[in-house]
Amino acid sequence: MSLEREYECPECGNTEFWKTASMEVHLGTKTKWRCGECGYGFIEIDGISTAKA
Numbered sequence: 509m510s511l512e513r514e515y516e517c518p519e520c521g522n523t524e525f526w527k528t529a530s531m532e533v534h535l536g537t538k539t540k541w542r543c544g545e546c547g548y549g550f551i552e553i554d555g556i557s558t559a560k561a
Contacts, residue, residue: 517545518559525541527541
């Protein structure tokens with residue numbers, strides 16, 4: 509898995525997010541992503557995201 513990904517930040521509009529953590533949990537792989545500009549972050553667990561729509 510890459511250390512960065514493209515995703516439009518709902519706070520500042522930046523499209524560069526960095527992986528800050530990743531671990532295996534009983535539901536799948538838990539990955540934390542953080543915006544490189546404003547610090548907005550979200551978590552994904554096995555493809556399910558907590559990011560604002």
